[in-house]
Amino acid sequence: MLLEKPTTLIPVCEPWLGEREEAYALECVRSGWVSSSGKFVDDFEQRWAAYCHRAYGVSVSNGTSALQAAIEALDLSPGDEVILPSLTIISCAQCIIRVGAKPVLVDCDHNTWTMNTQQVADCVTSRTRAILAVHMYGHPVDMQPILDVCEQHGIALIEDAAQAHGSECLVDDTNGSENKSWQRCGSFGTMSCFSFYANKIITTGEGGMVLTNDKTLDKRLRSIRNLCFGEDQRFRHETLGHNFRLTNLQAAVGVAQLERIEEILQRKRHIGQRYTHNLKDLTNISTQENQTWAKNVYWMNGIVINEKLGINAASFAKSLRARGIDSRPFFLGMHDQPVLINHGLFSGESYPVTTRLSQQGLYLPSGANLSDDQIDTVCQVVQELAS
Ligand SMILES: Cc1ncc(COP(=O)(O)O)c(C=O)c1O
Known part of the structure; x- marks a missing residue:
């Protein structure tokens, strides 16, 4: 049998993991806290939310489930419209379709490859309920025009910051002054979604998170992530949810990554x-x-x-x-x-x-x-x- 010549390609992206990730993951294995409860899950949620200047973080199994949970938390009705860029991952469109809503596309900007904000404003109708803004390859969407449209029409904003951990965008100060200030991606609007897949800036292997400042949404997201278990009677369900839980083992890697x-x-x-x-x-x-x-x-x-x-x-x-x-x-x-x-x-x-x-x-x-x-x-x- 002919042996194939070994090929070593310069890889597109490999996770950068070190001793700290190993130590925290080992702690989970040794303590037995390998499932979806444990100190690292809470720690990762709180610290990622704090890093993005948000009040609440709900960890989930990946970025696709983060988007699905966020869209479901908006309680959309059939025929409601959500505006999103045409150049994005299928996860963004499928979460909208799965709740019976209608994805409305805008093209992207020739230079930044992010969504064309002028077209966003033109696409708003009486059925528009949300805008899904997707930062691309580390470069933010121009958030100010999007924030203006959301405010003007009273519609929700979901940020997909899967590709933009730590990036920032210059927007108007919220105190009504003429000044502008840098605001971290993932801190805008109603909810923001993240992926922590192995090629992302920080990784948990597979993983994701939804952030919000809204206590009611936080509670709803936690319920959706965990099969909407009943509050009084655990196995009595009023609503359908998902098992989107992140494990302590994954969160341990996430905490180590966040520290670096x-x-x-x-x-x-x-x-x-x-x-x-x-x-x-x-x-x-x-x-x-x-x-x-x-x-x-x-x-x-x-x-x-x-x-x-x-x-x-x-x-x-x-x-x-x-x-x-x-x-x-x-x-x-x-x-x-x-x-x-x-x-x-x-x-x-x-x-x-x-x-x-x-x-x-x-x-x-x-x-x-x-x-x-x-x-x-x-x-x-x-x-x-x-x-
Ligand atoms: C912009 C964007 N959103 C969502 C996702 C989905 O994340 P995941 O692969 O963790 O499901 C990705 C994945 O690369 C992405 O690039």
């Missing part, structure tokens, strides 16, 4: 700035354009290949792979998803910026433990392929 978040963010910013600098003169490649109102955490470093080069992201990725570099494609737009089209959604709608980014965009190795030499190698290969 500044170190992780510092590495992410360094990597992002090195990519931006190295790639800035390439005319056939564009990168996400940082805005003055945004503090990017560079979760992933995306590039968009100019059509003039005559290739799309999939073939560019193939060439990168042949040169020992792994990458991932951008999302496919929600309006191009067979499962959603078969659901009777988005017929005749077009989102040209999303379509272009889906075809021409991919992201490069971006893990926090990437060395400068690896980044420079990636940039050199990108430069060769893009000339």
Whole structure:
């Protein structure tokens, strides 16, 4: 039998775990607190909420369940509308459909790849109940226009900050002064959702969280996460819920990661700035354009290949792979998803910026433990392929 030649690719992202994660996880194993009760679950919820300047944190099993729980907590009715970007993960659209509501798409901005805030304002109808704002690759959505629309129309705001732990956005001071201040992503609106999947800035392996300042929502989210057990009679259920519980073992890793978040963010910013600098003169490649109102955490470093080069992201990725570099494609737009089209959604709608980014965009190795030499190698290969 022929042995396959070992290939070592520069990986897209590996979790950065160390002795502290090991020690806390070991504590769970040794104490037997490995399920969904335990000090690390409470600690992780409180400390992540505090980090994001929120009152309450409800941990869940992943980012998809965080979005599902948040949407269910809004008690939407069939026909209610939720505005979301077309360029995002399916989790954002499916949670809306699963409660019988209608996802309403907006295209994204050509430079930041985040949702087009002008289109958000134009999409509001009398049935709009919520906006789901999704920060992209570490760069925030421009939150001020979104906050204004929500306030003007009295609609809920859910932030999906799965890709933007620690990033910040410049918004008006809430005290009514003329000043602006930096506010952390995950602190805006009615609820914010996070994923702690292994490629996220901080990870619990699989995991997620919903944050809110609303005590009633906190209680509702806790109930949804835990099968809506009865308050007086545990096994008597008034409402359907889910088992979305995070384990103490996972939360232990999360606490250790959170204690190191500044170190992780510092590495992410360094990597992002090195990519931006190295790639800035390439005319056939564009990168996400940082805005003055945004503090990017560079979760992933995306590039968009100019059509003039005559290739799309999939073939560019193939060439990168042949040169020992792994990458991932951008999302496919929600309006191009067979499962959603078969659901009777988005017929005749077009989102040209999303379509272009889906075809021409991919992201490069971006893990926090990437060395400068690896980044420079990636940039050199990108430069060769893009000339
Ligand atoms: C923006 C966004 N939201 C939600 C999710 C879903 O998170 P999870 O994979 O933990 O279910 C992801 C996953 O990458 C994501 O990128």
